[in-house]
Amino acid sequence: MFNTHVKAVRDLRNNYPELASIIKNRDHVIITNNGKSEAVLIPYEEFSKYEEFLHIRYVKEKLAEAEKAAENPGEWMSTEELFNEWDSWE
Incomplete structure (x- = not known):
């Protein structure tokens, strides 16, 4: 301690x-x-560990959000819709 x-x-x-x-x-x-x-x-070593902890927590939160979003496929764009949207950016 x-x-x-x-x-x-x-x-x-x-x-x-x-x-x-x-x-x-x-x-x-x-x-x-x-x-x-x-x-x-x-100490710097403790700071580094804290930064790593925050990064891992952030990644886990984003993965949980992605998994939840993946449960509702109706909210996703089809590949064709995505390419059409990209074409309109040109």
Whole structure:
């Protein structure tokens, strides 16, 4: 499990080595500005995993939408209709 640290935005400039050390220990840092949370610093590997998770979730959602659409073939264009529409674009 990781620990979460809260630091002021000025620490990015004044104490970056300390923040980098915290992140290298796989902990998270919440950056605040005037007492309000603005950003989170996490290790790059965790960010990459998060990006991959979001991509996979997006693809699964789109596949589910396509499968649902495929259940209603009346909503699909025939090949002939599609080619006629393409011809009209020229």
